Amino acid sequence: MKITKKTILYIVIAELFTFILLPSLLLGVHGIFNKLPAPAVPKIFVNKVEIPKxxxxxxxxxxxxxxxxxxxxxxxxxxxxxxxxxxxxxxxxxxxxxxxxxxxxxxxxxxxxxxxxxxxxxxxxxxxxxxxxxxxxxxxxxxxxxxxxxxxxxxxxxxxxxxxxxxxxxxxxxxxxxxxxxxxxxxxxxxxxxxxxxxxxxxxxxxxxxATHQEETKYFSTKDFIYLINLKYPDRKLSAPISKVEIVSKSDGGRVEEIKVNNSSYQGRELRDALGLSSANFKISLSNGTITITSTGFGHxxxxxxxxxxxxxxxxxxxxxxxxxxxxxxxxx
Structure with missing residues (x-):
């Protein structure tokens, strides 16, 4: 093969590109990517609890x-x-x-x-x-x-x-x-x-x-009602006759927060516990000496x-x- 001046020129240009220009270009590109923000890495923030055997x-x-x-x-x-x-x-x-x-x-x-x-x-x-x-x-x-x-x-x-x-x-x-x-x-x-x-x-x-316990109705004579309430909460000393039963307030979930019986105040969950109701989500009424309570739901x-x-x-x-x-x-x- 005859080596001409033109061939020598091509060889020189190729070597310049391979050993000088190409590395410079690659370093430049690398520098550009180095300036870009790093991708977000999710942080593990959970205080992981060890489960016993x-x-x-x-x-x-x-x-x-x-x-x-x-x-x-x-x-x-x-x-x-x-x-x-x-x-x-x-x-x-x-x-x-x-x-x-x-x-x-x-x-x-x-x-x-x-x-x-x-x-x-x-x-x-x-x-x-x-x-x-x-x-x-x-x-x-x-x-x-x-x-x-x-x-x-x-x-x-x-x-x-x-x-x-x-x-x-x-x-x-x-x-x-x-x-x-x-x-x-x-x-x-x-x-x-x-x-x-x-x-x-x-x-x-x-x-x-x-669900069980939907629209569950219980009836109490005023005598039994007073006995059960006083047995559980003797400090309020509820006495006969009962002339007024009024729900004063309800929670965001619809349960009775406060209820007044005559002049005594009770929490809805207190009546639930005293009377064995399935839920404090209830309606209550008084008629002819009988108290009627209708509750919906079961549990707290x-x-x-x-x-x-x-x-x-x-x-x-x-x-x-x-x-x-x-x-x-x-x-x-």
Whole structure:
């Protein structure tokens, strides 16, 4: 091959481009990208709580404390607290709520000791904490057929959410309260209990078809009414005759806040406790010596309505959507 001056020129130009111009161009482009803002990296703000393998549960029925695998305990709570024929997404929502609530009780017991009602365990098996049923209990209560058909459904729902908890503002949502049905709207926590909890806000709960204790009516003679009220609240000394019964105020959720009987004032939940009403969401009237009370809903009305959760699931909501509706602003991790 004959090397000409033209060929030598091409070789020189190629070497200049390869070893001088190209690196300069690449450095320039790199510099441009260095000046661009870095892509946002999501911050992990959750104070993640460690879930124990086993927990201690006081069994009121047997008078003993048992060591139970934590996730088995959650399964027993879902079986004890929610009908097994509910939609799977509702069962999942119940599992996350129950897991979150029970773990908060365990954490609090580490700070200040176990509750006086069961000093050897942070949790018990009745409504003082959450209703828990072991496999043995469920077999005795519901039979082999239920265990073959419904128990696997509950186990699958709990297993699919294993380890998942609700958090609010990066902290465990310790008050993951729930109730059977609200009667159409849940309550702000401060309208029922002592303090305002930011994720326990009053929200609509419209899908409670099939809920128990709807439009439940009870009748009391004025004599029995006075006896039951004074038995529970003797400080107010209600006396006959009863001439006036008046609801003074209601909460955002529609429950009776204050009611006046003659000149004595009571909270709606006080009447609920004294008279054994299913809910403080009630109407009351006095006629011919008989007091008639019609209540709707079952339970305190704070947090998740179980029948409302099932109604949402029937309409296509998944368990995270259900929880986000009833617990304002929570995240699930």
């Amino acid at each position: 086993n927990i201690r549960v006081y069994r009121h029925t047997y008078g003993v404390t048992e060591v139970v695998p934590f996730e088995d305990y959650v399964k027993g709570v879902v079986a004890g607290e929610m009908p097994s024929n509910f939609e799977t997404e509702a069962l999942k929502a119940q599992a996350v709520a129950a897991r979150t609530y029970s773990l908060s009780k365990i954490i609090r017991s580490g700070d200040g000791g176990n509750p006086p009602a069961h000093p050897d365990a942070p949790l018990c098996d009745d409504t003082h904490c959450q209703v828990y049923r072991s496999v043995y209990d469920l077999t005795a209560l519901k039979g082999d057929n239920w265990m073959q058909k419904s128990w696997p459904k509950i186990c699958k729902a709990v297993d699919s959410t294993k380890g998942q908890l609700m958090y609010y503002d990066g902290q465990l949502a310790e008050q993951a309260l729930f109730h059977s049905s609200s009667g159409g709207r849940t309550e702000n926590s401060e309208d029922v209990f002592a303090s305002a909890v930011p994720y326990l806000r009053s929200v609509d709960s419209p899908y409670e078809e099939g 009305g704070v947090g998740m309505s179980q029948y409302g959760a099932n109604g949402m699931a029937q309409r296509g909501s998944n368990y995270k959507e259900i929880l986000a509706h009833y617990y304002t602003g929570v995240k699930i991790y």
